[in-house]
Amino acid sequence: MINFIRRPFGHLPQLKKEEIGSKRQRSKADNMGQTLIRIWQFMRGERKKLYFIISLVVVTSLLSIVGPFLVGRIVDNYFIPKEFDGLFRVLIILLISYVLLSITTFTQAYLMVGLSQRTIYNLRHHLFEHMQELPVTFYDKRQHGELMSRMTNDIETLSQTMNSSFIQFTTSIVTLLGTFSVMLYLSPLLTFLTALIIPLLIVGVRYITNRTGPLYKKRQKRTGELNGYIEEIVSGQEIVKVFSQEERAINNFEERARNLREVTFWANLYSGLIPKLMNMLNNISFTIVAGAGGILALTSNGLVTVGTIVVFAEYARQFTRPLADLSNQLNQVLSAIAGAERVFQIIDSPTETDQGTITNKSIKGHIDFDHVSFSYMKSQKTPTIQDLSFTINEGESVALIGATGAGKTTIMQLLARFYETDQGQIRIDGEDIKDYKRHTIRSQTAFVLQDPYLFEASIMENIRYGRLDATDEEVIEAAKTANAHDFIIDMAHGYDTVLDLSDGLISQGQKQLISIARALITDPAILLLDEATSSIDTITELKIQESLERLMKGRTSIIIAHRLNTIKSVDRIFVLDQGQMLESGTESELLMKKGKYYDMVNQ
Incomplete structure (x- = not known):
């Protein structure tokens, strides 16, 4: 057996199975949709659990809508008319809904963490296994630290996104649809006024995500380059000292770290604008509901009740919150997709071809x-x-x-x-x-x-x-x-x-x-x-x-x-x-x- 660890001939700064069980059927990860499909393929054997988690997410989202709705009914039916018969029963129902909400929230998070980590394990194992099949020429042309960055940083980014973003993303969609439906049922007019912020939201989020997507990809790439340089200098520290090149090594590090700092600064700056934008739109929406609802409650002869305004004040936050969550999660998803594409680039690299047919032959040595x-x-x-x-x-x-x-x-x-x-x-x-x-x-x-x-x-x-x-x-x-x-x-x-x-x-x-x-x-x-x-x-x-x-x-x-x-x-x-x-x-x-x-x- 050959005991051989090669040093690369040079350092150049700087793959996937259609099914996990197949080592030869591969396709390129050219876009977000295709990359998501490839991640989905690594969830084989986990999909029934995923469907169950989705059902829990739907139940959780509906329970989060039930609470404010019951509060509005309590205000209109019990507090304003000062009739408290049956109030205790409604409060019990309200309590049960919040208890169930806590249980389903914990359960879905617990199951999703396990599912995501098993998926990440499959991906990481598949990547490492594939790297053992790559030819020596593959390692000659790449920094070892940059490859390690793909195995660790990029996969960890995807892991964090799967742990939290999937549930949050699904919850936001269900909550948004459910909240909008209840709002429309209670008051189409107030729903229309609340929805006036949506065009502003779309324009703002599109402006931000058009800039964060490329920045996240560039950040992942520069992180890999920096890790590769660090690994190179640490391995060659004796050479650095022998030739008294410490200052040069520091200057080169500063240049790479500065490049990473700049792209990270702009990526975080743009992604940080989303919470500010959503907070502003949330305040605008709340102002519209409070102002317009108050006027309608005084002038509409019961068209809009005080309880409806209470419900809408809460739903206005629930309406903008999932929009904000969707926007925030989109940033994390873009970062994870950038990392996943870098991982799939390695998985797509061709392995050593071996057309030989002679096996288990005892070699004599001529x-x-x-x-x-x-x-x-x-x-x-x-x-x-x-x-x-x-x-x-x-x-x-x-x-x-x-x-x-x-x-x-x-x-x-x-x-x-x-x-x-x-x-x-x-x-x-x-x-x-x-x-x-x-x-x-x-x-x-x-x-x-x-x-x-x-x-x-x-x-x-x-x-x-x-x-x-x-x-x-x-x-x-x-x-x-x-x-x-x-x-x-x-x-x-x-x-x-x-x-x-x-x-x-x-x-x-x-x-x-x-x-x-x-x-x-x-x-x-x-x-x-x-x-x-x-x-x-x-x-x-x-x-x-x-x-x-x-x-x-x-x-x-x-x-x-x-x-x-x-x-x-x-x-x-x-x-x-x-x-x-x-x-x-x-x-x-x-x-x-x-x-x-x-x-x-x-x-």
Whole structure:
């Protein structure tokens, strides 16, 4: 199994299943409606609960209308005529309606939180699962922090919206329709006067939302860029300090933070206008109801009663409140949709294609490169690998040497099928590498990198990561072979020591020894060592050299090395330059040729 964590080649600032169970049917999230449909698809299995919640929302909204209506009836039928027979019964009904209102409100909120979190879990799980299927090229072109922002910030924005906005949105619509119907029943004239604010509301809200929508999208994007930059600087803090670029890092951060501050300022400013607008319109509506209702109550001979005015005063607030809530929720929905679209952009990214048919085949390790050419970017004038041909026999050890950019690491990545060749063919045991399933190759290949990566888990689990079914005894034996056993048992908890990578518990060389043990436990057919001893001191290097030589026996091994003393025991040496083979042979043969390798040794 390949133990491989890549650094991106560059940082460029800056997907979905039609059904969750299908990994191949995808469509783009180009607009709000389509994005909402895709969110709806992640609610499969929850829709009956959602319908029940909607029914509770309808009941809650109707109960909120019943209270003011009964208050108006009490004023007209009991207080004004001062006849109190039956008043107690009506008050009991009023009390029951408010108790039921509290119960349904709590129940719908409780159920909706559970439903929304299960939906968000499905979406987050689906996104993470999809990210494991994306090719290395996807990560090469994106900042890791920006991707993390989509996994965390964008999904959390959607989660908060689903928790509160859905119920509020539905409640507002039902309340608005119910309130309007009762108002129309009580007094069409006062209803007409109250509705005079609607044109003003529509114009004002449209003006605001036309500006907040694009601003929310821009805010989500700039948040991702800022997170990406922070992750980049934190990871490269040593480089920042070595070159004394703290001031430059601060200036770049300030620029990105300033861009985020500006777009957030305008987004919040415009969205904050909605409550002010609604408060103003609510006061206007209340003034109209009180003024016009009072005049009508005095002059209309019972057309409008005092109880009707009391009801309308309350309904005027209930009429404008759902309008305000709808407007406010629309802002939150726009922000959530912007985040969801960014998530779906990743889900829509194509996964690694694998047309191979060879599975579960035991690889022996014979490797052929037949006129292979490859470029990381199609715009490259000079390919990284140019018409490269060579053969490595089963069980043979080969060292790749050459200047930076010669194509050494690229050869290993092509063997692991992180990338596909542009021209030519790579064969393993006589079969085209593209005919193998990727897992078949990677599960029988061990890759030890120059910069080891360990997880915050026990040493035992870090080594076992190479083969999850390995026993404790096999883990310990691999550690002994890698000469890691002695320092491990000297630690307080031995193999059960949990590595906290932030506290400097182990040295860089010890990390490398653990990563070598992790590779050893896979018992690979092909061993790829990318400057595996460069992070280890001379004494430790001498310790592991013998064990590496034992490990390479019987296995096809490819070693990248800059220090020539580390490749003395290999069977052959390939000297590369700009993706081409300059010369190859045993060390003695190359020294006799007095070519490039001879010059390198003398230098």
